[in-house]
Amino acid sequence: MTIEFSNFSFRYKSLDKPTLKNINLRIETGEKIVIIGPSGSGKSTLGQCLNGLIPHSIEGEITGSLSIGGTLSTDLDLHAYTEQVGTVLQDTDSQFVGLSIGEDIAFALENQLVSNIDMYPLVKATAKMVELEDMLERSPHDLSGGQKQRVSLAGILVDDVDILLFDEPLAALDPKTGRKTIEIIDDLHQRTNKTIVIIEHRLEDVLHRSVDRIILMEQGEIVADMTPDELLTSPLLATHGIREPLYLSALKAANCSIALENKPSSLANLSVAHYKPAFQSWLRDPERQESDARIAPLLQVADLTYSYDGERNALESVSFDVMPGEFVSILGKNGSGKSTITKLVMGVIEPDAGNITFDGQDIASLSIFERSQKIGVVMQNPNHMISHHMIFDEIAFGLRNKGLTENEITSKVEHVLELCGLSKYRHWPIEALSYGQKKRVTIASILVLEPKLLILDEPTAGQDYRNYTSMLAFVKKLNRDFGITVVIISHDMHLVLEYTTRSIVIADSKLIADKPMTQVFSEPELLEQANLTTTSLYDLAEKLEIEDKNQFMQAFIAIEKPAA
Numbered sequence: 298m299t300i301e302f303s304n305f306s307f308r309y310k311s312l313d314k315p316t317l318k319n320i321n322l323r324i325e326t327g328e329k330i331v332i333i334g335p336s337g338s339g340k341s342t343l344g345q346c347l348n349g350l351i352p353h354s355i356e357g358e359i360t361g362s363l364s365i366g367g368t369l370s371t372d373l374d375l376h377a378y379t380e381q382v383g384t385v386l387q388d389t390d391s392q393f394v395g396l397s398i399g400e401d402i403a404f405a406l407e408n409q410l411v412s413n414i415d416m417y418p419l420v421k422a423t424a425k426m427v428e429l430e431d432m433l434e435r436s437p438h439d440l441s442g443g444q445k446q447r448v449s450l451a452g453i454l455v456d457d458v459d460i461l462l463f464d465e466p467l468a469a470l471d472p473k474t475g476r477k478t479i480e481i482i483d484d485l486h487q488r489t490n491k492t493i494v495i496i497e498h499r500l501e502d503v504l505h506r507s508v509d510r511i512i513l514m515e516q517g518e519i520v521a522d523m524t525p526d527e528l529l530t531s532p533l534l535a536t537h538g539i540r541e542p543l544y545l546s547a548l549k550a551a552n553c554s555i556a557l558e559n560k561p562s563s564l565a566n567l568s569v570a571h572y573k574p575a576f577q578s579w580l581r582d583p584e585r586q587e588s589d590a591r592i593a594p595l596l597q598v599a600d601l602t603y604s605y606d607g608e609r610n611a612l613e614s615v616s617f618d619v620m621p622g623e624f625v626s627i628l629g630k631n632g633s634g635k636s637t638i639t640k641l642v643m644g645v646i647e648p649d650a651g652n653i654t655f656d657g658q659d660i661a662s663l664s665i666f667e668r669s670q671k672i673g674v675v676m677q678n679p680n681h682m683i684s685h686h687m688i689f690d691e692i693a694f695g696l697r698n699k700g701l702t703e704n705e706i707t708s709k710v711e712h713v714l715e716l717c718g719l720s721k722y723r724h725w726p727i728e729a730l731s732y733g734q735k736k737r738v739t740i741a742s743i744l745v746l747e748p749k750l751l752i753l754d755e756p757t758a759g760q761d762y763r764n765y766t767s768m769l770a771f772v773k774k775l776n777r778d779f780g781i782t783v784v785i786i787s788h789d790m791h792l793v794l795e796y797t798t799r800s801i802v803i804a805d806s807k808l809i810a811d812k813p814m815t816q817v818f819s820e821p822e823l824l825e826q827a828n829l830t831t832t833s834l835y836d837l838a839e840k841l842e843i844e845d846k847n848q849f850m851q852a853f854i855a856i857e858k859p860a861a
Contacts, residue, residue, distance in 0.1 A: 380458065
């Protein structure tokens with residue numbers, strides 16, 4: 298079923314200027330395309346036009362035309378859209394309607410008054426397509442992130458729609474689950490020849506399986522419509538702030554020329570033999586920095602155990618130290634217990650066993666307020682932290698609680714606004730800020746209290762590469778110039794590789810590794826245990842037949858991130 302946008306523009310009712318401008322795009326029946334672009338580029342709006350939310354649920358002004366299967370969108374009601382286009386959202390929980398997986402899959406059939414006799418084999422067959430046939434009695438809310446994605450997909454497949462739209466399907470998934478999701482989408486595409494449209498920030502992860510075309514958007518316009526190989530050999534990704542595949546960054550760092558005929562969109566199909574000489578200079582012994590064992594740890598976690606329900610431990614006898622000035626990552630799959638550590642440090646929950654010492658003091662003796670003066674936690678969603686209308690008041694809140702004078706508060710807030718690049722917004726309301734700017738405000742409201750430790754929970758969630766790179770470069774500067782100790786909780790392997798030096802790995806509530814980051818990333822079996830995957834940097838070293846992967850990664854980091 299073909300999709301065609303012709304001179305198509307859309308302006309939201311509440312905005313003065315159009316969000317989509319003069320879109321000309323044709324998607325053929327059976328194509329698999331990816332739409333990428335920085336935050337605010339219009340890609341999600343384009344998706345809402347495809348699935349009928351615009352104009353049926355979201356009001357605005359349309360010019361030009363959109364046709365689906367030869368029928369103009371203006372002649373389709375919302376029901377007609379849902380018969381042709383199925384959507385899997387980033388937030389899968391918001392799509393569930395049944396108490397069990399089986400009920401959820403059957404929902405569309407019940408609406409069509411399909412008899413129970415016909416319904417059951419259809420639900421069973423659809424569940425089998427997404428590897429859920431043995432889980433039909435389970436509640437969708439008890440599932441992992443990847444399993445929830447599959448339930449949402451099954452609920453759409455049972456309706457046998459011709460077009461499948463995936464809106465950031467990988468956003469909340471750990472690497473291994475994300476890879477499996479891409480494989481399921483691709484297998485489905487090959488079996489059914491449905492038209493598939495994927496909107497996603499994580500380009501390299503989507504390219505784990507082949508796609509026909511990539512559409513690059515910026516400021517409401519299509520700036521490129523190319524094959525993956527054409528796009529990756531152009532300068533467009535860098536120009537528009539999109540993260541390129543890691544193996545490409547490594548090849549460029551080694552001054553390798555990458556041409557269209559090399560087919561760089563797939564590392565598996567990329568011939569690398571002629572690149573080997575370019576990497577010889579990388580394989581010198583890197584300078585080893587010895588840590589000073591005499592320094593006392595800033596944070597000590599000892600034999601920490603915690604259970605939410607009294608039956609299954611979310612954490613079990615976990616122990617590790619964080620030294621002053623370190624930049625550490627805590628890694629693990631969804632539900633492994635990573636965020637439970639943060640809650641215990643904050644004092645939101647109390648451990649069942651074990652203890653936490655901060656700066657030589659047992660943290661149990663400190664109130665939540667006292668802990669917040671020493672330890673700053675930046676949650677995944679900034680909207681969960683913000684409680685004031687104006688930026689200045691939000692940042693000043695903690696200082697006012699401490700009882701400082703207004704003069705002292707003004708001085709400290711203005712200093713931190715300058716530090717965070719927010720000075721020009723000091724009199725702005727928070728609602729006027731982008732997601733990335735709100736994240737900076739939450740960091741500023743913590744930094745003004747001059748904490749010794751900063752914990753960032755999934756800092757890249759919901760942010761494009763350009764925004765989060767800017768934010769983390771700032772955090773790195775705080776770590777380097779002001780000695781603030783930083784702990785990042787994440788399953789974004791690229792982020793961890795770029796910024797952290799040591800990784801604490803949690804799997805199934807237990808600590809399974811506490812090693813230098815490049816060492817962790819050089820052990821596929823360890824990563825597998827934690828539901829993580831090797832990065833394409835490791836895979837490139839494997840293809841180049843380089844034995845010391847750890848050294849290879851250290852060399853890449855030294856080239857990519859020279860010491861400031």
